[in-house]
Amino acid sequence: DVLLVESGGGLVQPGGSLRLSCAASGFTFSSSAMHWVRQAPGKGLEWVSRIGDTGTQRHYADPVKGRFTISRDNAKNTLYLQMNSLRVEDTAVYYCAGDRGGLGDPWGQGTLVIVSS
C-alpha cells in the first residue's frame, strides 16, 4: 500500500523549533518530488514547501521563507521539515504529499503543530 506517515508535531512556544518527518512507503520515493501543505484550524489548505526528487531544488511559500527548511533522505524514504522561529500563525495540521500526476498523491494523515505560550 502507498503510505505517508507524518510525525514530530506538538506544542511549542513562539520562537521555538520543531522538526517534522514523513515516512514514505509503497512507491518510488526517490523519483517523486514532495510537498508540505498545512491547514490552520477551521481553515483551508496552504502550500508550504516543495522539494525535487534529488533534493537540490527547494521552494517555499513566502510566509515561511527563511524560517522553514525542507529536506529529504532518499535512502530512508523520509521527508523532513525543519521549522524555526515558529509563530502563533504557524499553528496548523501539517501534511506531506507526493507529486504523482501533480501535487496531491499520495497524501499523509497529518501532524498537528500548536504554537502557543
Next chain:
Amino acid sequence: DVVMTQSPLSLPVTLGQPASISCTSSQSLVHSNGNTYLNWFQQRPGQSPRRLIFQVSNRDSGVPDRFSGSGSGTHFTLSISRVEAEDVAVYFCMQGTRWPPYTFGQGTKLEIK
C-alpha cells in the same frame, strides 16, 4: 500569485441529485508544455484531504465515476452526477501550473438538504 476562486462556498444538495462546483483562476492555467495543472480535492469531516481529479479531468484511482472534472484556461468545474451521503465534504481546487506558490481555492462545503 494565482488566485483561485470557488463558488458557491456552501452547496446544499438533495441525495441523488447532481451538483457542481466552479473554480476560477486569476491567470490561465495552461502550462508552456500544453498541460493544465488543475486538481480537485475532497476533505470529509475529520479526515485528511484526498485528491479526486488531476490535470482538469483525470480521476485518481478509486474515485467513483460519478465525479468528473472539466474546464480550460481559467474556468473549471467539478461535477457530481448523483450525490451520495458519503460525498458530504469540503472540496478544494488547486493550481500547480504557475508555482511557486501552489494555490488553493477557499473550499466549498457540500451538505445534504
